[in-house]
Amino acid sequence: MPKRTPTPVERQRALEVHERVGRNVIRVQFLERALKTFVPFVDLQGAKHALVDLPRRGEKVWKQTLGQLIGSFQDSLTSSDEHFDDLLSRVVADRNDLVHHFPAKYGSLSRTADGHAKLLAKLDRQLEDIKSLESVMHGLLLEFLRVLRDAQAAGSDSYRDFASIYDNVESTMRAWSGEE
Numbered sequence: 001m002p003k004r005t006p007t008p009v010e011r012q013r014a015l016e017v018h019e020r021v022g023r024n025v026i027r028v029q030f031l032e033r034a035l036k037t038f039v040p041f042v043d044l045q046g047a048k049h050a051l052v053d054l055p056r057r058g059e060k061v062w063k064q065t066l067g068q069l070i071g072s073f074q075d076s077l078t079s080s081d082e083h084f085d086d087l088l089s090r091v092v093a094d095r096n097d098l099v100h101h102f103p104a105k106y107g108s109l110s111r112t113a114d115g116h117a118k119l120l121a122k123l124d125r126q127l128e129d130i131k132s133l134e135s136v137m138h139g140l141l142l143e144f145l146r147v148l149r150d151a152q153a154a155g156s157d158s159y160r161d162f163a164s165i166y167d168n169v170e171s172t173m174r175a176w177s178g179e180e
Contacts, residue, residue: 013116020123021098027130028066028095034137035069036061041144042076067092084136091133094126138173145169 006014040057061069070088074080097105106122109115149162 010111013110017110017116017119017123020120020127021102024094024123024126024130025098027127027134028091028098031091031130031134031137032066032069034134034141035066035073036064038137038141038144039069039072039076042073042140066095087129087132090126090129094129098126142166142170142173 039061061072064072070092074085074088106119109119145162145166149159149166152159152162
């Protein structure tokens with residue numbers, strides 16, 4: 001039996017799905033990179049000389065998957081919010097679906113108009129979850145930098161350095177999130 005050629009509508013649907021899958025994968029990769037940068041700082045374990053061990057912890061997290069990073073991040077939190085824990089779980093599960101299971105799980109959905117609309121809505125919900133977690137990470141990173149800045153003597157070189165880093169990070173995060 002000859003292979004059926006997709007219609008222009010089917011090709012357009014597939015293109016829309018591929019664009020959103022790619023968008024979500026890239027956003028979750030940025031999120032993973034942010035976690036790899038931040039987790040070593042929050043995973044201080046109350047050790048007296050925790051900063052001395054920072055390079056080793058940094059090397060360790062660069063080898064971790066998103067699920068492992070989220071687990072490390074959750075382990076270092078002092079309080080637990082069920083809604084936040086659900087968000088973390090959804091982001092990991094959605095990332096795994098996108099990267100490992102997408103064709104098998106969702107490949108046939110875009111063949112009908114209704115399935116296509118449902119798939120696009122699912123991908124848009126995934127993006128909102130990713131953005132929510134990005135927002136939390138951005139807030140934590142900015143607070144961490146603010147504390148480092150404020151721990152320095154006002155007017156000192158290190159204070160100005162941390163203030164500059166804080167301003168640059170804040171500006172970059174606003175631009176990334178579309179606030180600028």
